[in-house]
Amino acid sequence: MSHTATAIDTRRTDGASDGGRRLHALLVEFETPSAIKEAARRIRDAGFVRWDTHTPFPVHGIDEQMGIQRTKLPLLVFACGAVGCLTGLVLQWWTNASNVDLPAALNFIRGYPFQVSGKPFWSLPANIPVIFELTVLFSAFGAVFGMLVLNDLPKHYNPLFRSQRFRRVTDDRFFLCVETADPSYDPQHTPALLRSLGGTAVEEVYDEPTPPAPTRIVNRVLVVLLCLALIPPAIIAKARVSRSDSPRIHLIQDMDNQEKFKTQRAYPLFADQRVMRLPVAGAVARGELGDDAHFERGIVGNGYAEQFPAHRPEVRLTAEFLQRGHDKYGVYCAPCHGFDGSGQGRINQRAIELEEPAWVAAAALTDAERRSRPVGHLFNTITNGIRTMGPYGDRISPEDRWAIVAYVRALQRAHYPRAGDLAAVENIGPRERDGGE
Amino acid sequence: MQHVIDISSDRLRLEEGRWQPLARRLQTAGLGAIVVALAIGAFGLESLLRAYVMNLCYYVSIALGALFFVLLQHLTRAGWSVVVRRLAELFTTAFPLLALLAAPAVLLILTGGLLGFPAAVHQVYPWTDAQYVAKEPLLQAKAPYLNAGFFAVRLAVYFAAWVGLSAWLLSRSLEQDRTGDPAITRGLGKWSAPAMYLFALTLTFFAFDVIMSLAPSWYSTIFGVYYFAGAMLSFCALLALTVHLLQRAGYMVRAVSVEHMHDVGKLVFAFVVFWSYIAFSQYMLIWYGNIPEETAWYAVRQTGGWIALSLLLLFGHFMLPFLMLISRAPKRRLQVLAGLACYVLVIHWLDIYYLVMPPYYFKLSDPGTAPFDLLGLLLAGLLAVGMGALLAGYVLRRMAMHPLIPERDPRLTESLAFTNI
DSSP, rough: OOOOEEEOOOOOSSSSOTTTOOOEEEEEEEHHHHHHHHHHHHHTTTOOSEEEOOOSSSOOOHHHHHHHOOOOOHHHHHHHHHHHHHHHHHHHHHHOOOOOOOOGGGGGGGOOOOOTTOOOOOOOHHHHHHHHHHHHHHHHHHHHHHHHHHTTTOOOOOOGGGGGGGGGGTTTTTEEETTTTTTTTOOOOHHHHHHHTSEEEEEEEOOOSSOOOOOHHHHHHHHHHHHOOOOHHHHHHHHHOOOOOOOOOOSSSHHHHSOOOOTTTTTTTTOOOBBSSOOOOOOOOOOOOOOOOHHHHOOOTTTESSSSOOOOOOOOOOOHHHHHHHHHHIIIIIIHTTTTTSSSSSHHHHHTTTTTOOOOOOOOSSSSSHHHSHHHHHHHHHHBBBBBBBOOOOTOHHHHHHHHHHHHHHHHHSSSOOHHHHHHHHHHHHHHHOOOO | OOOOOOOSSSSBOOHHHHHHOOOHHHHHHHHHHHHHHHHHHTTHHHHHHHHHHHHHHHHHHHHHEEEEEEEHHTTTTTSHHHOOOHHHHHGGGGGHHHHHHHHHHHHHHHHTTTTHHHHHHHHHHHHOOOOHHOOOHHHHHHHTTTHHHHHHHHHHHHHHHHHHHHHHHHHHHHHHHHHOOHHHHHHHHHHHHHHHHHHHHHHHIIIIIGGGSSTTOOOOOOHHHHHHHHHHHHHHHHHHHHHHHHHTTTTTTSSSSSHHHHHHHHHHHHHHHHHHHHHHHHHHHHHOOOOOOHHHHHHHHHHHTHHHHHHHHIIIIIHHHHHHHHHHHHOOOHHHHHHHHHHHHHHHHHHHOOOOSSSSSTTOOGGGGOOOHHHHHHHHHHHHHHHHHHHHHHHHHHHHHHHHSSSTTTTTHHTOOOOOO
């Protein structure tokens, strides 16, 4: 390491004459962080504004020495985060909970209330994750793009790149550079001041009269890329306004076209060429013999059964059986008929609120008509459906259907108790009576 | 190149003669408050037991935060924190006394209650009640784990692990004060990795055993993390407060700079956010799943006087400290930071209160039966002061025995010169 007296190097940046070029800046080279920190303090005190230091690594404390004020970035990030937070809040309110009357032309931006697992349309606990994610996303964008903007980046050209000496800034040299455009720059005094800073060299950096623009090939590539980038949105825009008979585009082939036989397809191995094999003629699935009309269809003789099929071991009118009915009722029946059997379930309420023309109001299971129905009739309604209510025979097993019937009977009894019922309740222990802790 | 900070003029030792009387007074006052609490608690044994368990969990959490901090600094080979690490090591000397304080509660559960306590023990820890367990299939299934004998064994293991770990960490660090051997730092770094596993398991199961089993049919797998978040938060707050008090008394003024406290403030802020994240994660899953045995735990806390406490935590444990600590200025003003630290310590106490104090038995049909327990609040407050003073005196004695910073740690120079960019 040569620590000779500062060698003043007034060599032109690339040896060319300065005809047409203008002096851009003076560059001072240092060998240690402490040297450049000391120099930075002196330049700061001399009142320069258009100057900078360049170091191979972050030098602790150089911001203070240069008199750089703290960045405004945190405020920007906070503002972006707050905007993200509100965006998440308003977005979810608008899409799922708003009920704003809009002109028909604006229908495409209307919200669509979508009920998920019985939660209210507007419920903060469900909304917080999205609000949180958008807050983080917007803050991160604010931090990254705000940093780029505040630092004047990206910048494809800087006159300092013309200096051979400056290349060592990424390795082991520290540079201080004062631009001639600085109001305090003085052609006589400033070079003298810089020479006195104790750097290993001072260099004049010249710039072209007009800063070089990106070369034509770069421009052309950019134009081509821009045009190419317009193709996908153009295709999407076209697809939105036109119809096509051809199958849709398969982006992921092996998800769409799997190596397997699908239902209803042909399969040459079998004589009838069906993929789906029929059961052997006369086969009956286990437990579906259908020989017990009372248990499986609720029918005794030619009419509906008046009694529960007590001959079946599955059907026992115990507390557990009623609890089973209560659970199944909550799953299948309560959405329309309501938990209390009043017919005021959530779906019913919603359909009436939306004035659905095809909706047939769910029956009140506790009214006089249903109270007078034989149990077999109720069982038949669950099994085969009635009016707009679909059949549930394929979804609920017979014993569970009987459990539901039993529970409906209990609901009816709860709404219209008979004399002596209260005395029976008094005999039940307090913990069971409360129905849960 | 870092310029060396000269700390030769710094006072880095508490003079025993000056601080012993204060420590003795603190311990006497603490014992007095505990005795008063026990006397008043005779009128409500259930409230007393809950308040005692609650405060035990509170002070254990702070000591666990300190233990985690020390392990973390060794594990990550942190340079910045060397000047405050000794304080954390000294906080963990509270573990033997905490074990002693835990012993009566554990004995009470083990013996099934003495002196008319069984009813109270059964109310606080329903799984100790054989009659109740006989009615609950879920508790019968848990019985091989959740029984008094195994409970006592587990707690003994946890406290043994913590006492052992903290004693080992401090003794190695003090050994380095004498010898200046850099191999000790390397060894601590190496062994803190398995120690971290031990810490994570013991902390998680301590939270499960002591707090979650208060509502034995309720479970949340994230619960240990929840307790940990509060532990680390309250430790960082106590660290900031302690440094402030020590510096006001004229100690370690040059050794610990505003840069270090800025970082401690960042940790407080980070763990405020982490606690909220975990607390909400637990709440949201249970709210969304909407399964009665899980939601009941929250249902108790959303009725009667408890809803006020729940909302206080939402605003006071998250929003307020979040907004107060988000900017740089309060973290770099030690007086402001110390004030915020006091606030955080109080709100974390309320968080543990919220976990432990509400009753388990809850009737959906009659929410009014889970009233806010004023006697419990009084006892909890008394025991907080009592145990706090007792522990503070105990730790102060140990602080007066050793230097306040690891004087010959190989990373001390780096730590002293630390600055935030």
